Amino acid sequence: MASGQVCVSNIVTGTYDEIYAVVCQIPEGRVATYGQIARLINRPRGARQVGYALAALSDDKQVPWHRVVNAQGGVSRRAKGGYEEYQQILLESEGVTFDESGRIDLSRYLWRSSDCT
DNA sequence: CTTGTGACTGTAC
DNA sequence: AGTACAGCCACAA
Secondary structure (H helix, E strand, O other): OOOHHHHHOHHHOOOHHHHHHHHHHHOOOOOEEEHHHHHOOOOOOHHHHHHHHHHOOOOOOOOHHHEEEEOOEEEOOOOOOOOOHHHHHHHOOOOOOEOOOOOEEEHHHHOOOOOOO
C-alpha cells in the first residue's frame, strides 16, 4: 500500500521532535506503545514524555498520534476528552480491530521498527 | 535553581 | 483481571 509519510520534513533533532519523527514512521494498520517509542529515541524511561509530547502536539503537524497506544493496547485518556473515540475510529479505518474491552491485539498490530529491510 | 504535573510502565496486593 | 503505589523524564512557572 502506498503509505503517506510526509511529516518527517518538519522534524528537528531535539526532544519531542524525535518522538514525532518516530510516530510518523509508523505504517498504516500498525500501532506502537509509548514505551516502544521512548526506547526508539533512546529514552527507555521516557514513556511519559512520549505521551506528554503528543499532548503538546499541534494540529499543524501531520503526525498519526492515533497510532500510539499504551502498553495495554488501549487508548489512553487525553487531557481534553472526546478524542479517545476519534482515535479508535481512525485505527479501525486503517484496519485495526479492537477487542471487546476496546483494546488492540498488540501481538498482531504492534509495529516493529527493527524488521524487514 | 526548585516545584509541580502529565496521552506511561512495571510490580505488588 | 483490576486497583494502588512508586519511578522516571521533560517542560512550564
